[in-house]
Amino acid sequence: MLRKRIVGGHNKQIDTIVNMVLPSHEQGRGRQLLEELVTDPDAPIEAYGGQRNAVRLTSISDAVDYLKENGGDVPFGFD
Structure with missing residues (x-):
């Protein structure tokens, strides 16, 4: 999501995100992780527009900090 800059007014459906960046055999797990992250108050992902399936990053800096704190690349x- 960071690489695609899905932040601010640019929100996407969870299915669109996983189809865009993950191979088919990993899409189910990717969808599950995104749905879990939306409910995690420490994660930089938020639901948007009243639909649970539309998500976006809270900010670029929040996403970078989250990746660094959790051992992500x-x-x-962006660094």
Whole structure:
């Protein structure tokens, strides 16, 4: 989501995100993780527009900080 800059007014459906970035054999797990992250108050992902399936990052800096704190790889150009 960070690499695709899904933040601010740019929100996407969870299905669109997993289809865009994950191979088919990982899409089910990716969908599950996104749904869990939306409910996690410490995660930089929020539901948008009253639909649980539309999500976005709270901010670029929140996403970078979250990745760093949790051992994730920050995409080139964001660090």
